[in-house]
Amino acid sequence: MPTTQAAHSSRRLLWYLLLLAVLVTGAAAYATWRVLWQPNVAVSPYGAPYLYIRTGTGYAAVLDSLRRHELLRDLDTFEWLAEQRGYPRRVRPGRYLLDPSLGNDALLDMLLQGKQDTLAFTLDAFKYKPQLARQISKQVEADSAELRKLLNDNTFLTRRYQLDTTTVLTMFLPGSYRLFWNTSARDFLDSAAATHRRFWTPERRHRADSLQLSPTEVHVLASIVQRETAKKEDKPVIAGVYLNRLRRGMRLQADPTLLWAIGNFGVKRVLNKDKLVDSPYNTYKHKGLPPGPITSANRQSLDAVLKPAAHRYVFFCARPDGSGFSDFAETFAEHKQNARRYQHRLDSLGIKR
Known part of the structure; x- marks a missing residue:
C-alpha cells in the first residue's frame, strides 16, 4: 500500500512538472510573440501614420518621435528588440509608413533596411x-x-x-x-x-532643330506663350506669331516679359512707361528672346512651340469678350482695331493698371 501511494505521488508530481513546463513554455512563447510579432503600431482613425526620421538624427530622436506622436502601442518592447538588433547604431533617415499590422520585428526590418515609400x-x-x-x-x-x-x-x-x-x-x-x-x-x-x-526625346530635339532653336530657347519661348494664354487652342497660334516675328527680325514685344522685368504679374494694363524699363527682359527694347524663362513652362506650352500653327500672323491681342482667347492679325492696321476694342473693354471695367 505505501508503495502504491508513493507511485501515485510520483506520477502526480510528474504531471505537475509537465504542466509547469507547458505553462513556462507557453508563457515564453507568448512573450516572444508579443515582442517580435504582435502588431504594435497604434491604430489611428486617420489611416496608417508615418514616421519621419530627419537626416543626421539618431536613435534618441526616433524614440522621441514615436513617443510624442504615440505611434506604437508598446514602446518598451520595441526599445528592447531595437537594442538586441543593433538599431540604435544603424538609424537611416526617411519617411516610413507604419502599417497597423507591423510587429516590432517587421518594423525594425523596415527601418534597418531603409524601406521607405x-x-x-x-x-x-x-x-x-x-x-x-x-x-x-x-x-x-x-x-x-x-x-x-x-x-x-x-x-x-x-x-x-x-x-x-x-x-x-x-x-x-x-x-x-x-x-x-x-x-x-x-x-x-x-x-x-x-x-x-x-x-527631350530625339523627336522633340529634331523639331527644335528644324525651328533653329536650342532646347533652352524652346523653354524660354514656351514660358512666354504660357504667360500669354491658358487656352490650349491658342498656344500653337501664339507660338507661331512669335516665331514669325523672330524670323522677320522683329522685336517680340511680349507684355509678359515686361511684367517679369518690373516684378508685377498682376498688371492688367501695360503702360508706355513700362516699356521703358531697363532690363534684358524688355522685349520692346531688345530683339530676340530674353536671356531666360519668365516662368517654368509646362509640357503643353513646350509642345505648342515645337508644333506651332502655320500662319502669317505677327500680331495678337486678347479678345474683348473676356473669354481668354485672342484675336490675330497679319497687319498692324488690323491689330490696331483689335487692340482698340480690347482697350475699350478695359475702360468699361474701370481697369487702369
Whole structure:
C-alpha cells in the first residue's frame, strides 16, 4: 500500500512538472510573440501614420518621435528588440509608413533596411527661384536655403547641368514627381534634370532643330506663350506669331516679359512707361528672346512651340469678350482695331493698371 501511494505521488508530481513546463513554455512563447510579432503600431482613425526620421538624427530622436506622436502601442518592447538588433547604431533617415499590422520585428526590418515609400507631389509652375525653393522644401526634406544656394552657383550649374543661373529654370517641368522624403537639395536637382532629359526625346530635339532653336530657347519661348494664354487652342497660334516675328527680325514685344522685368504679374494694363524699363527682359527694347524663362513652362506650352500653327500672323491681342482667347492679325492696321476694342473693354471695367 505505501508503495502504491508513493507511485501515485510520483506520477502526480510528474504531471505537475509537465504542466509547469507547458505553462513556462507557453508563457515564453507568448512573450516572444508579443515582442517580435504582435502588431504594435497604434491604430489611428486617420489611416496608417508615418514616421519621419530627419537626416543626421539618431536613435534618441526616433524614440522621441514615436513617443510624442504615440505611434506604437508598446514602446518598451520595441526599445528592447531595437537594442538586441543593433538599431540604435544603424538609424537611416526617411519617411516610413507604419502599417497597423507591423510587429516590432517587421518594423525594425523596415527601418534597418531603409524601406521607405516614395512621396508623390505636384511641382506647380513658378516664376522665381525662391518660389521653387519654398515649394520643394514644404514637401521634402531638402533645405530651402541650400537649394537657393545651388540655384545661384554658376560654377556648379555649368559643370553639372550645362546651364547657368539664368537658364537653370528651364530644367524644371511642372507636373507630377515621385521622390523619397529625405531627398537632398542636390538630389532634387538631379531628379529634375533626369525628368528634363526624358522629356527631350530625339523627336522633340529634331523639331527644335528644324525651328533653329536650342532646347533652352524652346523653354524660354514656351514660358512666354504660357504667360500669354491658358487656352490650349491658342498656344500653337501664339507660338507661331512669335516665331514669325523672330524670323522677320522683329522685336517680340511680349507684355509678359515686361511684367517679369518690373516684378508685377498682376498688371492688367501695360503702360508706355513700362516699356521703358531697363532690363534684358524688355522685349520692346531688345530683339530676340530674353536671356531666360519668365516662368517654368509646362509640357503643353513646350509642345505648342515645337508644333506651332502655320500662319502669317505677327500680331495678337486678347479678345474683348473676356473669354481668354485672342484675336490675330497679319497687319498692324488690323491689330490696331483689335487692340482698340480690347482697350475699350478695359475702360468699361474701370481697369487702369
